[in-house]
Amino acid sequence: MKNYISTLGSSTYERIKKDIIFGALAPSANLKLDGLKERYTASVTTLREALKTLASEGFVEAAEQRGFFVSPVSKNDLIEISDLRILLECTALKTSITNGDADWEGNLVSARHKLQMIEAKMRAGDTGQIELWKRYDWEFHQALIEACNSQNLLALHAIIYDKYFRYQILVLTNRGDEAVAEHCEMFEAALARDSQTAIKVLERHIRLGLEHTLSAM
Amino acid sequence: MKNYISTLGSSTYERIKKDIIFGALAPSANLKLDGLKERYTASVTTLREALKTLASEGFVEAAEQRGFFVSPVSKNDLIEISDLRILLECTALKTSITNGDADWEGNLVSARHKLQMIEAKMRAGDTGQIELWKRYDWEFHQALIEACNSQNLLALHAIIYDKYFRYQILVLTNRGDEAVAEHCEMFEAALARDSQTAIKVLERHIRLGLEHTLSAM
DNA sequence: TTTATTCAAAATTACAATATTTTTTTAATA
DNA sequence: TATTAAAAAAATATTGTAATTTTGAATAAA
Numbered sequence: 390m391k392n393y394i395s396t397l398g399s400s401t402y403e404r405i406k407k408d409i410i411f412g413a414l415a416p417s418a419n420l421k422l423d424g425l426k427e428r429y430t431a432s433v434t435t436l437r438e439a440l441k442t443l444a445s446e447g448f449v450e451a452a453e454q455r456g457f458f459v460s461p462v463s464k465n466d467l468i469e470i471s472d473l474r475i476l477l478e479c480t481a482l483k484t485s486i487t488n489g490d491a492d493w494e495g496n497l498v499s500a501r502h503k504l505q506m507i508e509a510k511m512r513a514g515d516t517g518q519i520e521l522w523k524r525y526d527w528e529f530h531q532a533l534i535e536a537c538n539s540q541n542l543l544a545l546h547a548i549i550y551d552k553y554f555r556y557q558i559l560v561l562t563n564r565g566d567e568a569v570a571e572h573c574e575m576f577e578a579a580l581a582r583d584s585q586t587a588i589k590v591l592e593r594h595i596r597l598g599l600e601h602t603l604s605a606m
Numbered sequence: 607m608k609n610y611i612s613t614l615g616s617s618t619y620e621r622i623k624k625d626i627i628f629g630a631l632a633p634s635a636n637l638k639l640d641g642l643k644e645r646y647t648a649s650v651t652t653l654r655e656a657l658k659t660l661a662s663e664g665f666v667e668a669a670e671q672r673g674f675f676v677s678p679v680s681k682n683d684l685i686e687i688s689d690l691r692i693l694l695e696c697t698a699l700k701t702s703i704t705n706g707d708a709d710w711e712g713n714l715v716s717a718r719h720k721l722q723m724i725e726a727k728m729r730a731g732d733t734g735q736i737e738l739w740k741r742y743d744w745e746f747h748q749a750l751i752e753a754c755n756s757q758n759l760l761a762l763h764a765i766i767y768d769k770y771f772r773y774q775i776l777v778l779t780n781r782g783d784e785a786v787a788e789h790c791e792m793f794e795a796a797l798a799r800d801s802q803t804a805i806k807v808l809e810r811h812i813r814l815g816l817e818h819t820l821s822a823m
Numbered sequence: 824t825t826t827a828t829t830c831a832a833a834a835t836t837a838c839a840a841t842a843t844t845t846t847t848t849t850a851a852t853a
Numbered sequence: 854t855a856t857t858a859a860a861a862a863a864a865t866a867t868t869g870t871a872a873t874t875t876t877g878a879a880t881a882a883a
Contacts, residue, residue, distance in 0.1 A: 638832095638833075638834095639833075639834070640832090640833075650834085650835090651836095654834090654835085670834095671833090671834060671835075672833085672834075673833070673834065674834095
């Protein structure tokens, strides 16, 4: 269940990635190796490995011989990312609802329960657990599509999800109640094996999030 | 136009990737750093950077603390990759045909011309230019979807295309005439801005390639 | 036959050397 | 004097090597 991070290399990679997604490393920020060495207490070797990997995933850009910087953000990029998320996640959702077994249902119920708990807290004004909220939102969406029978699709989706999420954090404000209701609808439709409805709601969910974020940029 | 490779790091990355796609490094092959050091005349630092990047793209798998190996192949993986290629490339093709301008048409005509030339040679029995054939096939498919207005989509597609291609090389035999005809049909449909037909042919093109490869595995 | 222990192989990481880019300073020209 | 060009210096990225850690195999003890 837990994602054990054993080597310094992989934990450094995870930390930088998290800092980019949550904005601690701002879009377009210059990533000097000397600076990162202090910040993450790792050697250039380790840091470059992490940065190269992040570059290949698109969280970082590498300017040959001139270092790395955090991938910039733009309205156009957000639109591309949102369209891709709709494409990938809806495709996966459809087959997942068709194929999902009892384990899938159980896991989905569990994920939705945890998401509801944190959503209630957030609604009550507790904004100190954004990381946990991200995790539970992710686990819910992941649980929905997990039975899609394509590891390759899930892998691509995971990256796109994170990129979409960075924009949400960027504008800080949350859609709140509306998004919570969409999660409910998706959950109900999925359990009822109504993939058509589930997909429709998911697309709306992503598209409204896009519009909300766009208007705040 | 040309993809200049300036640092040892990026050229090493490209060489290993090519060796994986063309099978010089066989599926599941163990990638010991000492061995690679000789083969690519590069240091472990450089090699690890390349391998980590390839791992993040899925051409290599990294077993923490126990080294790297070439990603294995399987029928199931090929099916996943083919489905993803259809999803991504058909989506891109649709918008590309809608948006493509005169430059797009010109580039497409050029790409198709070069592809036809090499296809004729291949049909005549010249099998010594598989790398060039790969390049022209790629450039043709890329030219078709280039105007899709999503760099993010094109980036994901590029990786999936390469993974699909590795399987084609793996079974060595080529569909030949059939595939050539499909390229023609796609080209005509694209220029006629008949995206429905183009998409239909593209899906058939990929699916027949899949079946051809599957049956040889 | 199983469990420790030791040894060898291999991966990970730090550090140092090299090469490249960027900035600053100096010199030359209009 | 202002402006451009050249040279030098500083900052930074890239790459190689060596030290450290971890794993896997071989041997010895239970």
